[in-house]
Amino acid sequence: MDETASDIERQDESVLFHWTRWFWIDGPVSRYEYVVLGFGLALLKYLIELSVFVILTGRFFTPLNFLNPWLNSKAGVLDAYPAVAMGWLLFTLPFVAIAVSMSVRRAADAGWSPWWGLSMLVPIVNFAFMAILSIAPGRDRALDAIADEERAQVSTAFAPPAISDHPNDAFTRRLSEREPDQPAAAMAAIGIGCAVQVIVGLLSVWVFREYGFVLFFTTPIIAGAISGAVYNRHCAFGLGGLFGLIALMNIASFALMLGVGLDGAICLLMAFPLLWPLSFFGGLAGRAISVARLRYRDERRGMIGTMLLLPLAILLEPFDDHRVLHRVDTTVVINAPADRVWEQVIAFPEITERPAWFFRLGIAAPIRARIDGEGVGACRYCEFTTGPFVEPITVWLPPSPSSKAGRLAFDVAEQPQPMREWTPFSGLHPPHLEDGFVSRRGQFLLEPMPGNRTRLTGTTWYDIDVRPRLYWQAWAAPTIHAIHCRVLDHIKRGCEERSMELIPAVLERSRSETGELSNAR
Structure with a gap:
């Protein structure tokens, strides 16, 4: 058993630097991979930002500035360079995607619900979560494989009897071969995604009066993840259907927000380019969680726990008070x-x-x-x-x-x-x-x-x-x-126009003065 675990650990180390794997949300991530890759990418990002900061301002960009969880604290530095500011935001997004992907898989590897990996999207909480994941032992995968096989055997033993080819069983056979109810799954996914976005929006705007990071960044990712997971709970539908589902979920959410008086159409349309890509990334994460986990494992508790993180995150918003002129x-x-x-x-x-x-x-x-x-x-x-x-x-x-x-x-x-x-x-x-x-x-x-x-x-x-x-x-x-x-x-x-109107008068006065001089001579 120890040899099997060692082999698995060595395999993890051998694929550590296969960068295409960093964005996957399927497959385990060991403690070694999580710590080394996380620290290495953070150091790389810091050195790049430090170089740009020193070149532009001539000042030092401290590690504390880098670790500050509030994006707005950097806005004042970048305000004089709007192109650099937008480039920095786009540069940061792939690192966020990698951090979420690695945390989701590390949580699953530690035997937790992978939904807790989305805690990476909550400022301050994410530091504690990363520290715990860095030391949490991974579950024994060899024992997991044996347990999975035993569960599969039990499931097979208690499965309903096979359907015969007798003509009288034709109706029962058609029921067993029926395609998954994709429209029903899509409606449920859209409904729960809308509910998450609208409820969090009402809490954030009308209760806490906060138009913050949680409303425009964390919520669309988690709402998309929940929709993607519910949509693929009983069958792994294609990515094209998922993309359309997230689009419909956003459109329905915006219509509902407009209908309940959460906001007006202009601001909702302005937010759309930000929310749609983030919610689609969340949909990919939710689909991967749902498809990767075995059917007998119920992830509803983890999903509900992730929803409860959103009100907690809203309470942290007042700490982000960096108003910049x-x-x-x-x-x-x-x-x-x-x-x-x-x-x-x-x-x-x-x-x-x-x-x-x-x-x-x-x-x-x-x-x-x-x-x-x-x-x-x-x-x-x-x-x-x-x-x-x-x-x-x-x-x-x-x-x-x-x-x-x-x-x-x-x-x-x-x-x-x-x-x-x-x-x-x-x-x-x-x-x-x-x-x-x-x-x-x-x-x-x-x-x-x-x-x-x-x-x-x-x-x-x-x-x-x-x-x-x-x-x-x-x-x-x-x-x-x-x-x-x-x-x-x-x-x-x-x-x-006034200057043009004055030109004739100026010319006339000039001619008059010229004539007077000629007469004087």
């Missing part, structure tokens, strides 16, 4: 002097140009700006389709004749909702419309250029309280840039 700059060059641009910056007339399609869908779009007073302490009101921004002036520096730059800066004392949600409920205001996106301050910088031109730069500082912030920042930054462009382009047109 992000910045968006947009620049245009205007063929007009800076003093004329200043007049349009402090207050501009109504924008009559047709807004872009996403503004017409409900995203707040700028309309006009007016100012009450002059100098520091004055208040500027920038009106949007959803209401006005109230902007107390903090810096008032008009451009001077000596070609010095002008600057208008302001805080944001009040702001309207960032969008009008599509919802069947009148007056629905999900919490994220109040504090999910907050504009903190802004400014306009006017820099005189040769040729009587002006470089105008608009800047907005904002923060996001919806996680993962790196994903939602990818939506927020382009939207703010589009708002900037709508305002700056309007100012540019207004200034340049």
